[in-house]
Each structure stands twice: as C-alpha cells, then as structure tokens.
Amino acid sequence: xxxxxxxxxxxxxxxxxxxxxxxxxxxxxxxxxxxxxxxxxxxxxxxxxxxxxxxxxxxxxxxxxxxxxxxxxxxxxxxxxxxxxxxxxxxxxxxxxxxxxxxxxxxxxxxxxxxxxxxxxxxxxxxxxxxxxxxxxxxxxxxxxxxxxxxxxxxxxxxxxxxxxxxxxxxxxxxxxxxxxxxxxxxxxxxxxxxxxxxxxxxxxxxxxxxxxxxxxxxxxxxxxxxxxxxxxxxxxxxxxxxxxxxxxxxxxxxxxxxxxxxxxxxxxxxxxxxxxxxxxxxxxxxxxxxxxxxxxxxxxxxxxxxxxxxxxxxxxxxxxx
Amino acid sequence: xxxxxxxxxxxxxxxxxxxxxxxxxxxxxxxxxxxxxxxxxxxxxxxxxxxxxxxxxxxxxxxxxxxxxxxxxxxxxxxxxxxxxxxxxxxxxxxxxxxxxxxxxxxxxxxxxxxxxxxxxxxxxxxxxxxxxxxxxxxxxxxxxxxxxxxxxxxxxxxxxxxxxxxxxxxxxxxxxxxxxxxxxxxxxxxxxxxxxxxxxxxxxxxxxxxxxxxxxxxxxxxxxxxxxxxxxxxxxxxxxxxxxxxxxxxxxxxxxxxxxxxxxxxxxxxxxxxxxxxxxxxxxxxxxxxxxx
Numbered sequence: 308x309x310x311x312x313x314x315x316x317x318x319x320x321x322x323x324x325x326x327x328x329x330x331x332x333x334x335x336x337x338x339x340x341x342x343x344x345x346x347x348x349x350x351x352x353x354x355x356x357x358x359x360x361x362x363x364x365x366x367x368x369x370x371x372x373x374x375x376x377x378x379x380x381x382x383x384x385x386x387x388x389x390x391x392x393x394x395x396x397x398x399x400x401x402x403x404x405x406x407x408x409x410x411x412x413x414x415x416x417x418x419x420x421x422x423x424x425x426x427x428x429x430x431x432x433x434x435x436x437x438x439x440x441x442x443x444x445x446x447x448x449x450x451x452x453x454x455x456x457x458x459x460x461x462x463x464x465x466x467x468x469x470x471x472x473x474x475x476x477x478x479x480x481x482x483x484x485x486x487x488x489x490x491x492x493x494x495x496x497x498x499x500x501x502x503x504x505x506x507x508x509x510x511x512x513x514x515x516x517x518x519x520x521x522x523x524x525x526x527x528x529x530x531x532x533x534x535x536x537x538x539x540x541x542x543x544x545x546x547x548x549x550x551x552x553x554x555x556x557x558x559x560x561x562x563x564x565x566x567x568x569x570x571x572x573x574x575x576x577x578x579x580x581x582x583x584x585x586x587x588x589x590x591x592x593x594x595x596x597x598x599x600x601x602x603x604x605x606x607x608x609x610x611x612x613x614x615x616x617x618x619x620x621x622x623x624x625x626x627x628x629x
Numbered sequence: 630x631x632x633x634x635x636x637x638x639x640x641x642x643x644x645x646x647x648x649x650x651x652x653x654x655x656x657x658x659x660x661x662x663x664x665x666x667x668x669x670x671x672x673x674x675x676x677x678x679x680x681x682x683x684x685x686x687x688x689x690x691x692x693x694x695x696x697x698x699x700x701x702x703x704x705x706x707x708x709x710x711x712x713x714x715x716x717x718x719x720x721x722x723x724x725x726x727x728x729x730x731x732x733x734x735x736x737x738x739x740x741x742x743x744x745x746x747x748x749x750x751x752x753x754x755x756x757x758x759x760x761x762x763x764x765x766x767x768x769x770x771x772x773x774x775x776x777x778x779x780x781x782x783x784x785x786x787x788x789x790x791x792x793x794x795x796x797x798x799x800x801x802x803x804x805x806x807x808x809x810x811x812x813x814x815x816x817x818x819x820x821x822x823x824x825x826x827x828x829x830x831x832x833x834x835x836x837x838x839x840x841x842x843x844x845x846x847x848x849x850x851x852x853x854x855x856x857x858x859x860x861x862x863x864x865x866x867x868x869x870x871x872x873x874x875x876x877x878x879x880x881x882x883x884x885x886x887x888x889x890x891x892x893x894x895x896x897x898x899x900x901x902x903x904x905x906x907x908x909x910x911x912x913x914x915x916x917x918x919x920x921x922x923x
Binding site: 316323330336433560 | 650665741766771855917
C-alpha cells in the first residue's frame, strides 16, 4: 500500500470516534451495568442495598427461570426440526425438474419472515381463538367439535402451540438460504448420479446433504441464536401464561424487571440469559462439529496431533543438544 | 418376433415411467402450492375479512364478505384515539434514519478496519464481531436502567441508538469482507491524482460498494420496522409509539372485534408488504447474502 494513501491519524480517529462510542455505550456499558446491579437488592426506587450473591443464589434455585430456560431449549429443538427440516424438504421439492413457477413459491414462502413478530402473534391468536378461531372452525367443519379447546389455555399444549407460528414464520427464510446453496451444486453431479440409478431420496441424502453441509451449519446456528432470544411472539400470544407454562427467559426477565419492578433481580436474570445463551450457542457449535466429522476424520486429526507433538518434542531435544 | 417383444416392453416401460413422472409432478406441485398458500393465506384472509363488519365476521369467519364495507378503515382513521398513522410515521422516521446511519457508519468503519493499519485495528474488529454473539435480550433491563438514568428514554432519537448499534456488527462484517475484494490500485490511483482520504472514501469507494450497502440496507429495513422489544421498554409516550407498540392497544380493548384489528394490522403492514412484493427478488437475494456471510 502506498504511504500517501494512509490518512493522518486524526482523520481515522475522527471517523471512528462516534461509532465506537455509540457502540460501547449501547452494548458494553449495559453489560457492565447488568453485572453491577445484579449484586444489589433494588426495586427501582432510590434505595439500593448491596446484597452480594443473594440474587444469584435465588436465580440458581428459581424454578421458573430454569423451566423457562428449558422452554427455550424446547423451542430450539422443535424449530431446528420444524424450520430447517421442513425447509430442506421444500427446497428439494422446489428444485425438482417437474416444478413450475419456482419464483412464486419462493416469494410467497419468504413472505411471513418479513412481517413483524407482533403481527404474526396476532394472526395466530386469531387462529387459536376459542370462539372465532380458524382452528376450532376447522375442527367443526370436519365434524370433530369434541376436540375443540380454548387452545392457549392448555398448559401442556401451549409450548407446542406457540412454537408453530415460529416454525411457520421462518420456514421460508431457511428455504431461500438452502435454495441458494442447493442451486450452486453443479447439475452434472446430480445428473451423473441419476444415470447411475440413484433415486431422488438417495440423491438428497448422499449428494445434496453433504454438499450443503456448511450452509446447514449456518442455518442451525441462526436457529439456535434466534430461539434463545424468543420474546415478541410469546409476549403477544400468551405473555408466558397460563401460569408460567410458556415462559421463556427473556419474557421472565421482562416480567420480573418491569411488572414486579425488581430491577436488581432482573439484572441478575439478564446476566443469566447472557451466560446461558452463549453457553448453548457455543455448545451447539461443538456438538455440530462433532456430528459433522465422522470417526475417520477424528482419528485422522488425533494422529496428526500426535505426529505434531512428537515432531515438536524432537525439535526440542535437538535444540537441547545444540 | 423376439425383437418386437423387447421393443414393446421398452415402450411399455417408458410410458409407465412417464405416467409415474406425471403423477409425481402433480403431487410435488400440489404440495408446493399447499405450502405457498399457507404462507400467504393469513394475508388474504385478513384482506377480505377486514371488509366485513364485526357481526358478519362472527357469524362466518372464513366466508367472503357479501357486502364489503370500508367501515373498519374509516373508523380507525377517523378515531383520534388510535393514533395509528402517527405510529406509522414514527416507525418510518425511525427506520429511515436508522438505516441511513447504519449504512453510513458500517461503510466508514468497515472500510477503515479493512484497509488501514493502525494499532487498535484488530481489537476494534474483534469488539465489533463480538457483538454478533451477544444475546441482545440480556441487554433489555440494563439498557432501560441506563437510558432512564440519563434521561434518554422517550425521545424521537431514543430507538436509533440500540437499532444502529445492534445492526453494526453484521453490517460492518459484510462491508469489511466486500472492501477486501476491491483492488487497492483504485485508491492508489486516486491518491496519485491528489485525492484526499475523505474524497476517495466517498467519491470512489462508496459507489463501488453500492451492492453490499444495498444488502445492508435491505436487511435492516425489515429488522428496524419490525423491532418490538426495545421499543417496548424504551418508549412509554403515546406520541412516540412505533407500529408494533401501536398495534398492542387493539388486543386489549377490542379482543372481540377481529375485522377491526385486521384492518389496523393491514394498514400498518402495508408499506413493508408493498416494498417486499415490489422488490422481492433483490430482497431475498440480500437476505440470503446477509445470513450466509454473517
């Protein structure tokens, strides 16, 4: 690089100062603040009393918090299967030769992921509504009015019911991502497999799937991160109810902080969300790396490590001799 | 004779595979149409149901309206208490300003981090990248505390700060990757011709980066327009409500008046829906690029 292109130091500083300050102020300062306030007993008023690790002790034994954590995990698992699994099937269908009007399916399929979660929540609330809901209307139409329920009041069903809108909303999103990956596979590979007599399912399993592995990993990561922060849909549809049976972590943090105005404990929950979400995302990455390599790869990697170790030992020994 | 038999057999086979193909094609197309229609059905259902009166809707929730009326729309628009158009204006202002700021800042920071070597380059890059990992909902409570302490809540500019900051990591990452692919000779030639750093940045690099900046803008138009949780905690004043907040009032008060809720939702969704269907190809492309690279 030419010296003359290098701007003067103060120019760089001038350009970076505002963005960096803004970013630190809205992302890192709050993290520090959450950590700070999590050590206080504070109900939002002027009185703040230092309470050490009392909030954390409460958090560890807080059944509601842990059940909402498991609800987040439930959402992650259901959505990985529902969103990415169904999206993959749709992609295979769209990509088959007999499909017509692919563009329309793509446009329509992607549509739900562009509207706000609040609207999605309202729409599905209308679908689940007991008196004027589409679901109960449908049950009556097929002659099973005995199955009608006040759907969102069923504690055992509610998590499944709130995850359906989430799945529905984002199938299209993962569909277009996977579609771009699948369409970059060269047709020659697929054609030669077809000539060799591979059936559609075999082609999907042994050719398409391995070739879009990396994109699939991206999708799973997005899905895990997205569902660890589930909030909007649930706020609109159930607010975590009935009772706590559809509570998720962000919703619980909101309730504690703003409805019970317990900001000290709310900060502590925020720290908990931060740690747990990072742990789950990191853990899922490790797990995926493990699943995506087979035994041969792992043994190969082990052997390489072993060789490298021996090499270094030899180098050291030679140095010591010299 | 034998030859003939083989011929007919082959022909038989090919017609049967043709039939199989045809049936398969019908099934596949049918399945896809089913999928597409479930995605679009709620929109259509809301469109025609919002033309019904409450009474008509309650009697028959799926039928087409026999005597379509715009009463729901006029009721919402004429009633000053809903302030729905005000919230649309607020959302539009917040979204436009946020997106402009995001594009501008991501461009400048992304370019500098990618091209200019200075001591803090690496740490700053890592700091911005870390933002992609931070679960933003863990920031809700502390941001509320900080903003209300510093009296930053409930202003027209309040939401710009979190929206811009949360969008920066991914946007900077996209720009940075794009700038790496631009030949450096471009800037060298400009420098030889006597262009200053800022002139080169905005006069030469900016036009070259247009594709990635459009992608960044598209991704963030949707996320800013639809954002709910931070608006919920930072905006308490009615006059500053964004669309998702403004819609909330309709569930509480009129839970039974579905056509009215639908009309309200359609009116607030309209800008984004029109934008989507007008540019769906570029939007989908941009979203994919953002997701895969980010």
